[in-house]
Amino acid sequence: MPNFKKLAKPYYENALLALQELIRKESVYDPNTIADNAPYGKGVKSALDYVGRLAKEYGFQVDYCQGRATEISFGEDQGPLIGIYAHSDVVPVSGKWDYPPFKGEVVGEGKERKIIGRGSSDDKGPLIASLFALKLLKDNGLIKGYRVRLVTGGDEERGSSCLAYYFKNLKKPQADYGFTPDAEFPLIYAEKAILHGTLGGKVDLKPIIAMEGGTVSNAVCDRVVVTLPVDKKFIAKFKEDKVDGDISVSDPIMIVTFKGKTSHGSTPQLGDSAVIKAFAYLGAFYSIKTLSRLAEVLKDPFGAGFGGENESPELGKATYNYGVIHYTSNQLLSLSVDYRFGETAKYEESVAKLEKATGLSVKVDSVAPVLLFEKQSPLVSTLMKSYKRMTWKFFDKPMAIGGGTYAKEAKNCVAYGGTFMNHPGNIHSPNEYMYVDDLNAQIAIYADAIYSLGKLGK
Numbered sequence: 001m002p003n004f005k006k007l008a009k010p011y012y013e014n015a016l017l018a019l020q021e022l023i024r025k026e027s028v029y030d031p032n033t034i035a036d037n038a039p040y041g042k043g044v045k046s047a048l049d050y051v052g053r054l055a056k057e058y059g060f061q062v063d064y065c066q067g068r069a070t071e072i073s074f075g076e077d078q079g080p081l082i083g084i085y086a087h088s089d090v091v092p093v094s095g096k097w098d099y100p101p102f103k104g105e106v107v108g109e110g111k112e113r114k115i116i117g118r119g120s121s122d123d124k125g126p127l128i129a130s131l132f133a134l135k136l137l138k139d140n141g142l143i144k145g146y147r148v149r150l151v152t153g154g155d156e157e158r159g160s161s162c163l164a165y166y167f168k169n170l171k172k173p174q175a176d177y178g179f180t181p182d183a184e185f186p187l188i189y190a191e192k193a194i195l196h197g198t199l200g201g202k203v204d205l206k207p208i209i210a211m212e213g214g215t216v217s218n219a220v221c222d223r224v225v226v227t228l229p230v231d232k233k234f235i236a237k238f239k240e241d242k243v244d245g246d247i248s249v250s251d252p253i254m255i256v257t258f259k260g261k262t263s264h265g266s267t268p269q270l271g272d273s274a275v276i277k278a279f280a281y282l283g284a285f286y287s288i289k290t291l292s293r294l295a296e297v298l299k300d301p302f303g304a305g306f307g308g309e310n311e312s313p314e315l316g317k318a319t320y321n322y323g324v325i326h327y328t329s330n331q332l333l334s335l336s337v338d339y340r341f342g343e344t345a346k347y348e349e350s351v352a353k354l355e356k357a358t359g360l361s362v363k364v365d366s367v368a369p370v371l372l373f374e375k376q377s378p379l380v381s382t383l384m385k386s387y388k389r390m391t392w393k394f395f396d397k398p399m400a401i402g403g404g405t406y407a408k409e410a411k412n413c414v415a416y417g418g419t420f421m422n423h424p425g426n427i428h429s430p431n432e433y434m435y436v437d438d439l440n441a442q443i444a445i446y447a448d449a450i451y452s453l454g455k456l457g458k
Contacts, residue, residue, distance in 0.1 A: 002451070005390065007140060008444040011132045015439060016115065018054060019128045020104035023117035025050055027089050029158055037067045040089060040162075044154040047088040047124075051131070051152050058135050065170055068154060068162045072131065074138055075147035082148045082453050083175025083413065084134075084446070085163060085406040086127035086182060087156035090119035092215040094222050094262055095430035106436065113436045121425030125434040126181030126418030127152050129442035136447045146454030149175065156182070156406065157216060159196065159366065163409040175413065177379050177453040180406040181446065183415035186387045189380055190400035191371040191407060191415070192266070192315050192340040195347050200334035201360040203290050205327060207231075208282065209253065213274055214324035217336035219428045220271030221323050222262035224278040230254045234285060243281060264428045265338040266402035268301035268321040275325050275335070290359075297357045298322055306357035308350045312342025314372060315400045318350070337362060340402045343370045368408045378456055383416050386449040390441065396421075416449065418442050 027048075030041030038045035048070045052062045055072040063071040070088070093101045101118040108114055115125070130150055137143045151172075153162030166172050196217055205211075213224030228234070230251055238247060238256070245258045258278040263271030276299045283291030297305040303320050311317045318341040327333045337354075341347060351362045373380050375398055388394050405415040418438070419425050426432045 001389075001448075002140070002142060004136070004444040004448045004451075007136055008133075008440065008447060011136055011443055012440045015128055015132045015443060016106070016436060018131075019115060019120070019125055019434075019439065020106070022047060022050060022088070022124045022128060023104035023115070023119055024102055025088075026102050027119065027154070028092050029089060029155065039067050040154045044089050048152065048154050051088060051127070055131065055150075059138065060134070065166055068165045070152050071166075071172070072134070072150040072152075073148065074134065075143045076145065077147070079146040080176035080454060080457060081173060082146060082450055083178030083410060084130050084148070084150045084450070085153070085178065085180040085410050085413065086130055086150070087123045087153045087162070087406070088127065089154050089157050090122065090124070091157050091219060091428050093118055094215055094219075097430045099431065101432075111435070111437055114433045115436060115439070116431055116433050118432055120432050120434040121419055122427040122432065123156070123182045123418070125439050126442060129418065129439055130181055130446050132443050133446035133450060136443065137451060142451055143454070148450060148454070153406070157218070160406060160409050163406055167409065174411040177382075177456060178410055178413035179383060179416035179449065180410070180413060181416060181418045181442070182405045183401060183403055183417070184399065184419050185391075185417045185421070185445075186393070186396040187380060187383050187398045188401050188405070188407070188415035189373045189375055189398040190314050191404055192318075192342055192402045193345070193347070193370045194368045194404045195337065195339040195341070195351075195364060196366045197337045197339075197351075197362050197364040198334050199322070199337050199354065199358065199360050199362050200332065202331050203333050203360075204331055205288055205290060205333070207286060208288075208327065209329055211278065211325055211327040213278070214336070217323045217338045218265030218321070219323050220260065220263045220265070220268050220273055220321060221275045221325065222260045222271070224258045224274040224325060226256045226258070226278060226282065228254055228256060237285060244277070262429050264403065265321040265323060266319065266340055266404075268319055273299075273322065275322055294358060303350065307353050310341060310345045310350065312344040315342030315370070315402070318342065318345055319402055333360070340404070343372060368404055371408055373414055379412060379414060379453070382452050382456060383414065383449050386452050387416075387445055390445045390448055417445065
């Protein structure tokens with residue numbers, strides 16, 4: 001077996017520089033700049049194009065897949081096909097950052113040295129590590145008897161339409177073995193099912209004129225902006241209660257902002273929902289029964305407020321997140337629903353309970369099924385061996401998570417890294433980061449993993 005730790009060292013510096021440059025691409029979905037070759041907007045396209053240019057410089061074949069993804073390939077037309085699926089798009093910036101989110105600034109010294117920026121952990125760092133793992137293998141003549149395809153998509157954060165298009169529309173082949181470096185080490189053998197939908201209906205919330213908040217459904221809402229008629233009593237009470245937020249007055253209206261704390265939609269219990277804060281405070285002050293009821297029903301992220309709790313043996317407790325809110329003068333309220341549940345839950349029952357408790361209806365947009373692999377399968381056991389060989393963490397075990405990854409879109413695929421235990425990376429939160437040592441470690445792990453999977457045969 002090649003010494004991948006030693007082979008990886010010459011690539012450390014260039015990998016960090018490449019990651020900094022990729023972070024500088026503001027690859028957030030932008031409907032205003034969509035074009036034929038940029039279905040997700042110019043920012044996402046710039047990131048996909050940069051990765052492709054880099055891969056071409058390194059001697060790989062590149063297919064830009066009609067702007068949906070960048071496919072990087074190399075290897076012989078025989079033996080197993082190894083697939084690696086990462087993404088170049090990122091969630092919008094929210095909250096207070098201590099460093100520019102799209103600069104890729106490196107801070108700290110020694111083991112505390114890290115790169116700060118949106119996408120550093122999710123998923124640009126692991127993408128760059130995977131690319132340099134492929135370069136390592138290619139440069140050392142270690143891609144023999146198998147083929148490799150590294151695919152980076154442009155729409156993972158909004159539901160993975162990119163990878164669905166890659167397989168269904170472009171008819172790209174599924175891999176014999178694959179992984180997505182978009183979760184946690186050592187490996188994810190099970191992922192919760194995910195329902196995305198909208199809770200809503202026509203409700204009278206007078207005197208509220210409008211409410212807007214949140215950026216994406218799969219993140220806890222950290223800011224809700226409410227438009228109201230000027231109300232001196234409300235302003236005085238708001239200040240007296242020291243509500244986390246602010247008020248600006250432009251007679252005859254005032255703009256009230258409620259602030260919370262964001263977190264990933266798979267772990268809403270780690271955030272502080274500005275939606276729930278706004279509902280509870282406004283409902284109490286103006287005696288708006290609908291808002292008070294919604295605040296009470298929706299406040300528990302595990303569904304206790306409406307009897308929606310459920311827990312499965314493999315995947316644990318279900319979670320609910322309501323990340324994006326809209327309410328306008330037409331009295332239509334809509335609230336995004338991100339419901340994640342295990343292998344024994346029936347989502348229809350949970351939806352029915354939510355509708356009954358709120359008096360609103362739920363429009364289900366999509367349901368991604370549970371992903372569950374056998375821990376002793378060749379794919380899982382091979383990847384675990386590579387991880388343990390490179391880290392010497394011989395007692396770590398595969399995990400089940402609430403997050404959803406590309407592994408649901410690609411067959412024969414599991415999530416494998418890139419964050420390490422106790423290094424969460426502030427994913428979807430301010431000051432997202434990746435330790436430089438972790439980036440370096442990923443190069444060796446992924447090189448070992450790809451090489452080892454290639455030896456399995458079809």
